[in-house]
Amino acid sequence: MNDELGRRCETALGELLQRRMRVNLYEELVAGVGRGVDITSYPILSGLARLGPVTAGTLGAEVGLDRSGVSRHATRLEEGGLIVRRPDPDDARNTLLILTDDGERIIAVLRERLAGMFDQQLRSWPREQAEQFVAGLERFVRENHDRSFADIAPGADTPLTPMDQERS
Amino acid sequence: MNDELGRRCETALGELLQRRMRVNLYEELVAGVGRGVDITSYPILSGLARLGPVTAGTLGAEVGLDRSGVSRHATRLEEGGLIVRRPDPDDARNTLLILTDDGERIIAVLRERLAGMFDQQLRSWPREQAEQFVAGLERFVRENHDRSFADIAPGADTPLTPMDQERS
DNA sequence: TCCAATGCGTGCGTCTTGCACGCATTGGAG
DNA sequence: CTCCAATGCGTGCAAGACGCACGCATTGGA
Numbered sequence: 237m238n239d240e241l242g243r244r245c246e247t248a249l250g251e252l253l254q255r256r257m258r259v260n261l262y263e264e265l266v267a268g269v270g271r272g273v274d275i276t277s278y279p280i281l282s283g284l285a286r287l288g289p290v291t292a293g294t295l296g297a298e299v300g301l302d303r304s305g306v307s308r309h310a311t312r313l314e315e316g317g318l319i320v321r322r323p324d325p326d327d328a329r330n331t332l333l334i335l336t337d338d339g340e341r342i343i344a345v346l347r348e349r350l351a352g353m354f355d356q357q358l359r360s361w362p363r364e365q366a367e368q369f370v371a372g373l374e375r376f377v378r379e380n381h382d383r384s385f386a387d388i389a390p391g392a393d394t395p396l397t398p399m400d401q402e403r404s
Numbered sequence: 405m406n407d408e409l410g411r412r413c414e415t416a417l418g419e420l421l422q423r424r425m426r427v428n429l430y431e432e433l434v435a436g437v438g439r440g441v442d443i444t445s446y447p448i449l450s451g452l453a454r455l456g457p458v459t460a461g462t463l464g465a466e467v468g469l470d471r472s473g474v475s476r477h478a479t480r481l482e483e484g485g486l487i488v489r490r491p492d493p494d495d496a497r498n499t500l501l502i503l504t505d506d507g508e509r510i511i512a513v514l515r516e517r518l519a520g521m522f523d524q525q526l527r528s529w530p531r532e533q534a535e536q537f538v539a540g541l542e543r544f545v546r547e548n549h550d551r552s553f554a555d556i557a558p559g560a561d562t563p564l565t566p567m568d569q570e571r572s
Numbered sequence: 573t574c575c576a577a578t579g580c581g582t583g584c585g586t587c588t589t590g591c592a593c594g595c596a597t598t599g600g601a602g
Numbered sequence: 603c604t605c606c607a608a609t610g611c612g613t614g615c616a617a618g619a620c621g622c623a624c625g626c627a628t629t630g631g632a
Contacts, residue, residue: 241538242523246515248541249522250450251549253429256468258421260552276619282418293579300424302621307581309619321580329579329628347414354417355410357547361540369540370409372533373416379525381419384428444588461610470590475612489611497597497610 261353265346272316273342277309281318281335285343289332291324297385306333318342429521433514440484441510445477449486449503453511457500459492465553474501486510 251257262275273281283299284290290298292306299306310333313319318339324330335343358366419425430443441449451467452458458466460474467474478501481487486507492498503511526534 241526241534242519242521243515244542245522245526245538246518248538248545250454250515250518251545252541253421253426254447254451254467256466256552257548259468261421279422283422286418291579292581298424299422300427301619303580304582304622305620311581327579327629331580347411347418350414350418351410353410354413357544358409358413361543365536365540365543366409368533368536369544370413370416372529372537372540373420374412375529375533376525376537377416377419380425384424459610460612471611472591472613473589476588479612495598495610499611 261350265349269342269346270316271318271338271342272309272312272314273318273346277313278346280306280309281313281339281343282347284319284333284335285340285347289322289334291330291332295333313339429518433517437510437514438484439486439506439510440477440480440482441486441514445481446514448474448477449481449507449511450515452487452501452503453508453515457490457502459498459500463501481507 279299293303296306447467461471464471464474
């Protein structure tokens with residue numbers, strides 16, 4: 237019966253992680269903002285707001301991007317005046333990405349917008365259910381976040397059923 | 405107070421929708437499967453399993469992709485023997501994408517794997533919390549799915565202010 | 573002083589995606 | 603029956619995002 241939970245979770249999350257969901261949500265979110273903020277650079281900006289001043293490498297590991305990609309987006313956001321690059325005082329090899337005041341303000345507005353959207357949706361829910369859902373969501377995300385950094389190679393976690401046919 | 409829920413939901417979902425989450429999950433999922441199945445074509449296959457025989461256009465709207473992209477992935481999956489193209493008997497303009505037996509079997513295995521992963525994670529939760537979380541997740545996804553098709557978002561020139569609308 | 577290690581930023585190739593065009597089919601109007 | 607506007611697929615083309623590898627700068631220990 238718990239297996240049923242896993243299956244239902246897979247179905248729901250499968251839809252949530254679809255491209256349609258991301259594009260609809262984030263493209264509407266960043267529409268008209270400019271300043272180098274688009275659907276691809278928003279995760280960089282958001283991650284930077286969450287982590288504080290960090291290097292491109294660290295931020296890349298957080299959002300799942302290569303350093304080079306982060307650097308590219310950072311350049312665009314820097315040209316937009318939302319972030320600045322500054323050498324790490326403790327280690328000049330590192331270049332810290334830091335939000336400017338404009339950057340702080342804009343990311344705050346964007347997150348506020350998103351929170352408003354979700355709040356609007358959750359408002360029609362029974363208070364109890366909304367509370368439980370968000371709490372569960374937070375736990376789920378936190379566990380996955382921790383695992384994605386601690387866990388490297390499970391390997392034989394899930395066996396491969398008889399589908400290992402090579403046809404090429 | 406409810407606004408706090410929206411904010412917490414935004415934070416959690418913000419991480420859940422990150423690239424790192426998708427890549428880690430789906431790349432591990434489809435590793436070694438072959439047959440034209442990779443992290444980009446899996447959503448096509450999965451959506452096809454969910455919707456049944458549909459046209460490329462319909463499937464594209466479902467997953468958030470252009471018809472052309474769906475057609476490309478469909479070609480690859482067809483070469484892998486997982487789907488077939490067949491003209492719609494009711495309207496020969498349409499080309500229905502249909503899962504083969506191999507396709508059905510493989511997508512079933514993959515979804516089973518995913519369900520197993522989630523089940524394993526949820527197993528350590530209090531039964532009540534896991535139940536509530538999944539139920540909430542299903543409702544959340546369903547509402548968003550409906551809205552994304554009913555709502556034609558104008559938002560091309562949305563001002564940079566928090567939006568407030570009436571509940572539906 | 574020297575050198576291996578670390579980290580950034582850019583050139584280059586690959587992959588994915590969207591737009592536009594050509595072709596085929598449908599259904600209604602004359 | 604014929605004609606034509608509408609619809610939908612699949613491909614050529616171009617733009618964009620991403621990863622890898624290289625060069626350069628800095629650090630810390632031998």
